Amino acid sequence: MAQAYLALLAHExxxxxxxxxxxxxxxxxxxxxxxxxxxxxxxxIGLFEIGGQNVSDMLPIFRIK
Structure with missing residues (x-):
């Protein structure tokens, strides 16, 4: 969302x-x-499955503050 902030700043x-x-x-x-x-x-396509279990919930999520 930093890009949207910069776009609004450029408009201002x-x-x-x-x-x-x-x-x-x-x-x-x-x-x-x-x-x-x-x-x-x-x-x-099942890229995040290990042993039939979905592990996508274990992926790190980075948030910009």
Whole structure:
């Protein structure tokens, strides 16, 4: 979400026009959406299964504060 914050900051500083802001926010959100789709695909093909047990809940999750 740091990218969205930076996009809004650029808009406030008038580095990005209002009509461009939605595109900048979409570009900022694209990596997160890509990662979520990759995670979902990995779970579907069973990448996170060990001995028939899903271990995706044990993966570390990093949050930006």
């Amino acid at each position: 500083r008038r580095q990005v026009r209002s009509d461009e802001l939605s595109e900048v926010l979409e570009l900022a959100d694209a990596p997160r959406l890509w990662a979520l789709s990759q995670l979902e695909e990995a779970e579907v």
